[in-house]
Amino acid sequence: MERSDEQDDDEYEGVQKILGGGQTGADRGGWDAARDLRLKYGGWVPNGRRAEDGTIPGMYFEGPYLNGIWETLDTDYRARTELNVAASNGTVVFTRGPLTPGSKITVVYAGRLGRPLLHVDLSKHSLDAAGKLVAEFVRKNETRILNVAGSRESSAPGLQRDVKAVILNAFF
Numbered sequence: 001m002e003r004s005d006e007q008d009d010d011e012y013e014g015v016q017k018i019l020g021g022g023q024t025g026a027d028r029g030g031w032d033a034a035r036d037l038r039l040k041y042g043g044w045v046p047n048g049r050r051a052e053d054g055t056i057p058g059m060y061f062e063g064p065y066l067n068g069i070w071e072t073l074d075t076d077y078r079a080r081t082e083l084n085v086a087a088s089n090g091t092v093v094f095t096r097g098p099l100t101p102g103s104k105i106t107v108v109y110a111g112r113l114g115r116p117l118l119h120v121d122l123s124k125h126s127l128d129a130a131g132k133l134v135a136e137f138v139r140k141n142e143t144r145i146l147n148v149a150g151s152r153e154s155s156a157p158g159l160q161r162d163v164k165a166v167i168l169n170a171f172f
Contacts, residue, residue, distance in 0.1 A: 012142040015171065017067060019043035019088050019147040021080045022056040023102075025156060026094040029163025030148025031060055036164070037171055040067035043147070044083035047075045052152050078105055081149065085109040090116045090143035092134055094150035094163045096123045106149045116141040120150075122162055131169025138170070 018034040020027035022045040034041035049056040049071065061069060072079040081102070085091055091110050093103050099119065110117040118137040120130050138146060148167070151159055 012139075012144075014144075015138055015146045016040060016144045017042070017146070018167070019084045019145060021045055021077065021084055021149065022049065022060065022069070023051050023077070024053050024153035025159040026148055026150030026152075026163045028060070028153075029094070029160040030146075030167060032160065032164040033148075033167035033171075035063065035065055036168060038065055040065055042066060042068035042070075044070050044072055044080040044087070046077055046080050047071050047073060050075050050077075052154055077102060081106050082109045082113075084147045084149070085115055086113055088115065088143075088145045088147035090118075090138060090141045090145075091147040091149060092118045092120060092137065094120050094122060094148070094159060094166070096151060096156040096159060096162075097121065100151050100155055102152075103150055115147075116143070120166070122156075122159070122166075127162060127165045128169055130166040134166060134170035 017040040018030045020030045020043045031041045045056060093106050095103055107117060120133055122130060153160055
């Protein structure tokens, strides 16, 4: 988007960065979409780069769009969840079905911190419809830093792929 002299410096220009905690599923789907969209990505991850599949793969720690992945001092997932909600100005929680325990914690932190939150249950929305929901959410809230969270791949097989598709739909 070209800027004109009449534009306010604070005019909303869309999502500039996608945050995630590095977990399989929704978090990595957000990072994968950011890489494809050539957006900055990063976020807080548990100490030791802990994830359900062992350690977060090295591919996420390299590349031209990486913009800060920091390890918390704790291996507990809640620490990185709160930091990512706090570092963003909007969070989308993706599930396939009801909120999982970890996703419920994300919702609680968003409420405590007064951050806009959208829950997208992909068992109720097509990928195209979900993309429209996300696009409207980020426009309405003028989200520049979007935190992507939600279910793990083990509890929602294929979620990483689907979250990536939803975010690509939202921004294309």
